Amino acid sequence: MAGRRPLSTCWTLFLSLVILLGCFIIPGVSVKHENFKKCSQSGFCKRNRAYADDVSAKGASWSSPYELDSSSIQFKDGQLQGTILKSISAEEKVKLPLVVSFLESGVARVVIDEEKRINGDIELRHNSRARKERYNESEKWVIVGGLELSKSATVESETEAGVTKVLYGPENAYQAVIRHAPFDVEFKRDGQTHVQLNNKGYLNMEHWRPKVDAPEGDDEQKPEQEDEGTWWEETFGGNTDSKPRGPESVGLDITFPGYNHVFGIPEHADSMSLRETRGGSGNHDEPYRLYNADVFEYELNSPMTLYGAIPLMQAHRAGSTVGVFWLNAAETWIDIVKTTSTANPLSLGVGSKMDTQSHWFSEAGQIDLFVFLGPTPQEISKKYGELTGYTQLPQHFAIAYHQCRWNYITDEDVKDVDRNFDKYQIPYDVIWLDLEYLDDRKYFVWDPLTFPNPIGMEEQLDDTERKLVVLIDPHIKNKEKYAISEELQSKNLATLNKDGEIYEGWCWPGSSHWVDCFNPEARKWWKSLFKYEKFKGTLSNVFIWNDMNEPSVFNGPETTMPKDNLHHGNWEHRDIHNVNGITLVNATYDGLLERKKGELRRPFILTRSYYAGAQRMSAMWTGDNQATWEHLAMSLPMVLNNGISGFPFAGADVGGFFHNPSKDLLTRWYQTGIWYPFFRAHAHIDTRRREPYLISEPHRSIIAQAIRLRYQLLPAWYTAFHEASVNGTPIVRPQFYAHPSDEAGFAIDDQLYLGSTGILTKPVVSEGTTTAEIYIADDEKYYDYFDYTVYQGGGKRHTVPAPLEKVPILMQGGHVIPRKDRPRRSSGLMKWDPYTLVVVLDKNSEADGTLYVDDGETFDYERGAYIHRRFHYQDSALSSEDIGTQGPKTADYQKAMANVRVERVVVVDPPKEWQEKTIVTVIEDGAKIASTASIEYYDQQGGKAPYAVVKNPNVSIGKNWRIEF
């Protein structure tokens, strides 16, 4: 037999080869399209698109049937009220109450409802107990302020007949031109039209009508009759929606004349600059859809719906940003079409010759639209945040690195991972437990065999200031002797089906019920479950992950709940679907606030499903992505888009959820993930373990370096979070946001700025790439973060070396960047560490920066317990000035921080004369005499800027001081 292998050996070899190859080949996975509706399969989407097509086809021969009854118009206290009449026939007109509110903030709000439904003057089919009104409570979940009516808004007296003009906004420089017949509205700023409603004539309020059964065989006699095929019932994927109120959708066209780019309306796996949706090369042929859903193996470059929805769209052109917010919680689709501008002859320049027309339609509810006239992206962030709330300032640990996988399998496993991070000197702050920590998938109950000692585990984590996050989903296992399930049922706190019985569906635990957080009693109960005495085995370092809250229902239509399910108050699920997820987060948030009397800590919650307003309570991530380079690349526009849409605490699963990343991909993903405001590694249960310390060298060290870089910059990150929490600004910012007048940068969504620090990075997101082509907009000097190589020249791309071990980062001249350079095991352990300030000089030898610090844990900052400084370099001196507002807790906090000092100041690109300098003068407020500190100048060759280092100036971070060079 010599020379021949036995058959079994051959087989073993063959199989090994197959397995080995299998490790490198990622199976081609993609979404099951048949599980999710296309527009043509959704009755109201099809109807509204057809309506638009019909209107366009008829052209000038067509006139919108909506007319504002001139005699109904009243204007009082910043609010215009009237009735729009929809002509059904010469005799029949449907009354649609209109309210246009002009808010003190300069935002306008347009609400259109339907009188018959408001009065309950309609008949429901199938003996349904659903509510008759159009849903008008989204506001309750979403809006937290900014609704004060303008005191100065007035109706312009000299107007043509059939037009009402309202002056409003700052110095009454805005104008709403409301044309009565047909009804349309133009919003003007400084005499120019920026937003138009119904100028295309797509306004469509599907009024209530009774179902009239046509006599059999009658069809031919009524050729003009509308197609009622989707009015009264709709079936998809074997599920039939009973639609007790018949057709009730609302639709409206919103045009941005002269605007070439529109951004926003997350969540979609697509470019940040939204594409056209009516076909054509590079365009979509489906509208962008907003219908929160658990889309398994979602596809990229797609307008398909995903887990969350924020119906905020902003239109941008050089020098102007405007926006609209469509407050409607029902399923919504948005078509986008761009045309050459005829309406706006003032719009000049190659990139701005376009009008962008958007067409919005929702299945139910009112038209409730907020119009923002900018004129800057920052103004949109601010005003939208005033309405829906700003990002909650998170606990400090939450902005550090999170280690997750499905699943750490025992408490010993968790402790072991914890020890390994320390052994390999890789910092992390939070470890996560997915589903499998539970006993039989019963939320709030630990598996007694695998997690016998959760408290011991949490105590070990606490030794290094680390935290634990555990998963709590909204579906409750339908099981006897499970107290939570029994209470949910006996107290009637669950969502009901259309017949008013408790709704049962399938999710992780098998047969389940869903807590109905629209019910105040359910919220009260849910809140109570987080108390330490109730959720046994949790300490104060435990936080919550709300997953599957779209809600995901494995056997439901489109993997969610039937639309005719009923919630508290008899609202149909159809009415509230997109806010459903945040009602759970809201209750969880309150629960975390009330775990123990007197213990007030900022909650941390991660949510998968979201709507406008979620930013006040939670962080989000982009759900179940895949370990591919394409998914890595897509994470950037997705995170950036969330940021400009008011929900910046966003991230994507580092490493990719499904499948096993190659070592290079994992490394590049960490180097990208350090720029997500929410930075968490996560992996599916079927993947191989990939904690960074398990990866072989050199990748392990490269990943560790990347994580340390995040930790080094945490002071800058926390400052950016603070800015988001008071101004709504994105934490990481796209090019257009940082350079709103540079047209060439508007579509760039693969590089980002960190807060206001001037740090610009373009992570490497493609295989084998070793350079980054970073686009620079302005004429400032930009310096390589690590070696100060200079890049200068606006309006073009610069090649920055980016071998595997290097994250390509530039610093824009003109900034002071706060850092903490001492590596530690967790961010909690860095609390008292000294600061390094990097002063990057601009063309005029000046620089500016801010730092915000507080205890990172409590709400004491609301009472002044924080440090907020402005650093300014000018005329050869760096100064620190207080920009905070004093509160009752300021003095104590300042005292506690007195010993936290600046240990190093690095000045990038100082004047040559500094070569001679050996000391600088340091003047700290309150110090009797000025002191000195040593300075060293480092000359550099080969395109690298010189730099100087002041060693230990020893000034307190919270005090006023000045360093004279």
Ligand code: NOJ
């Ligand atoms: C779905 C989530 O998207 C994923 O991150 C999680 O691991 C699984 N649910 C299991 O809980």
